[in-house]
Amino acid sequence: MYDVVISGTGLFTPPNSISNEELVASFNTYVHRFNEQHAAAIEAGDVQPLAESSVAFIEKASGIKSRYVIDKDGILDPERMVPRIPERSNDEWGILCEMSIKAANEALARAGRTPADIDGVIVACSNLQRAYPAVAIEVQAALGIKGFGFDMNVACSSATFGIQNAVNAVQLGQARAILMVNPEICSGHLNFRDRDSHFIFGDACTAVVVERADQATSAHQWHVVGTKLLTEFSNNIRNNFGFLNRAAEEQMTNPDKLFVQEGRKVFRDVCPMVAELIGEHLAENGLEVAEVKRFWLHQANLNMNLLIARKLLGREATPEEAPVILDTYANTSSAGSVIAFHKHQDDLPAGSLGVLSSFGAGYSIGSVILRKR
Ligand code: CO8
16 A cells, blocks of 8 residues: 655635625515515515515525636626636637646646656546546646546535545555546526525536655645545435436526425534534544644535534634635635635645545535644
8 A cells, every 4th residue: 555645735715706795786686676676576475575685695605705707797697697708619728628637737847747757537526517528637648647537426525535546546556646536616506596505506627636745846745644435325416417407497597496405404404414524533543632733624604613613622723724715716615625725835844734625415524634744
């Protein structure tokens, strides 16, 4: 068994950002138009009037102030409220592949590697563009990587599950190095007409190079001390979009074919599960929570992260101990904890211990313990 390191990370951030103010203005225009158009039915009690969204609520309930998106105009158009992302021909690289290449190039540069050093590509994300061919194989072709590639989806936990797969392959000698990528266009599966969730998600892509410790030369090496994963079935976060939708066409456009959740229940169920899993994982490795210098937590909700850190530490975490990126990125699903890791690792000295953790639909939870070399 080989020792394994994460030797490089990369990030692609879309150029367009939407503030809460812009998003709420568009949503409220839609609400006013809907209520005007249905005034008679609302008056007769046949249709429920829609309620306005509020910037103050969004920031207090979630900590989110803005989000990056692939297409801003389509989302903010109150007549559309869906990003416009034109279909590409099969002769062009797809948009998930394009995002992946940008994040991967940064991760490879930080790792001091070229595509010739990589033996496999894993694309791990919540929102895959198509059934096949795998986006990972397209990324492989675009970068000129030999070996194998496959896609996997464990919702918001896709990156930690992807890292465990990559670590296993390198540990066993099946690959010298694996490129693991998380292209997330969450805006494509978000119902921007739903007041409860229209503010939650953003778009981004992250990439991680996992390789043998004895071959790594990067200045940014994190030894993978261990990985631990957990899944427990729940209906509280669902997206029922899939290939069988066309076989029940009368329900094809129902709201459950986009992201739906019971946010309160998710919050209540998942926070204790995450704190328990990370605590157990550290203990299994003979480590104390107090030794951890940084928690790169999944970036869904600020209050969730504050509670998880408080449960683990027995006190409030400082912003340095549990960095926040969801204020400007919102929830970017599997990319979130990796964005936090990418942006908040270089200040730590050699020997520092950190935990990368994801949580989300499934339920699914992942913990990756890392020590800086
Ligand atoms: N503006 C004003 N008021 C609002 C709004 C709004 N936009 N929305 C709701 N309210 C009102 C409600 O009507 C309610 O009013 P009342 O008290 O009168 O009934 C009140 O505000 C409180 O509503 P909630 O109970 O819903 O509010 P919460 O405090 O629970 O906050 C959150 C809502 C922010 C959604 C919170 O529950 C949360 O973040 N929970 C955790 C969710 C989470 O982390 N989910 C992770 C899922 S992501 C994942 O796994 C990946 C999926 C794949 C990605 C798919 C891409 C699209």
